[in-house]
């Protein structure tokens with residue numbers, strides 16, 4: 001997907017990715033894990049009658065590459081000036097790179 005984004009961008013184009021990422025603060029991480037694994041699947045069951053999909057959602061978020069690893073993957077796809085910003089201690093990160 002990263003290579004395809006690089007292919008379709010015009011020179012000078014910017015790639016941005018907003019994704020759930022890894023939390024860099026142990027207190028927030030504990031609260032976030034509690035919310036993710038104890039609350040979200042329960043809400044999924046109550047609202048959508050589907051515990052498993054919401055369980056899968058929080059598990060798949062945990063498998064997404066960490067900030068530095070994803071930065072390297074973007075660089076490997078050919079992007080330059082790759083950087084990222086952690087939001088709310090890394091619950092979400094915005095990665096950015098340019099096709100030059």
Ligand SMILES: *[C@@H]1O[C@H](CO)[C@@H](O)[C@H](O)[C@H]1NC(C)=O
Nearest residue numbers: 022023024025067084086090
């Ligand atoms: C962002 O968070 C990650 C993982 O929690 C951490 O390794 C990294 O140093 C942080 N980077 C910045 C720029 O805050």
Ligand SMILES: *[C@@H]1O[C@H](CO)[C@@H](O)[C@H](O)[C@H]1NC(C)=O
Nearest residue numbers: 024025085086087088089090
């Ligand atoms: C954690 O992320 C926040 C942004 O949410 C950042 O301000 C802080 O420097 C980061 N801390 C570490 C240790 O990377």
